[in-house]
Amino acid sequence: MDTDDLYSVEVPETAFRTPCGGNIGGSLESCVSFADIPGEPGAYAIRDTKLGAASPTLRFSAAEMTDFVIAITGPGDNA
Template sequence: MISNLYSLPTEGAEVRQFCGGNLQGEHESCVQFAQIPGAETAYVLTDSKPEGAGKELRFDEAELDSFVLGYAAERGLKL
């Protein structure tokens, strides 16, 4: 586990977007996701909406896996 994910630089991260909310509004809502360069098990999540600009959440692989599995189970989604 990385002790301070927020100390890692994110320059050069290859960002992927997962969109689908607010399709009728001025700004489509997207979650932006990237692996933090140089850290194989560290990830950063951001929000594409103007209100979320500059804010981010960082997780290690175990934390992100736990969230995804828990969210899918609560929603009754199959992985």
């Protein structure tokens, strides 16, 4: 599916989860929440936890998510 089409898929609010417990809280909190995009294996919707449901949501296909992880962690760390 084209990335533009990922924005047309409904992602329920309850699907979002936060993988970390947070840093120091307040305005310096740095966690994200993410959700699987229904019907699109490996595709994710990602947003900033500070704004919750009001946060803009970025959506990535499986290939884009892999590229993102490699860019952040380096090749070989994306098991």
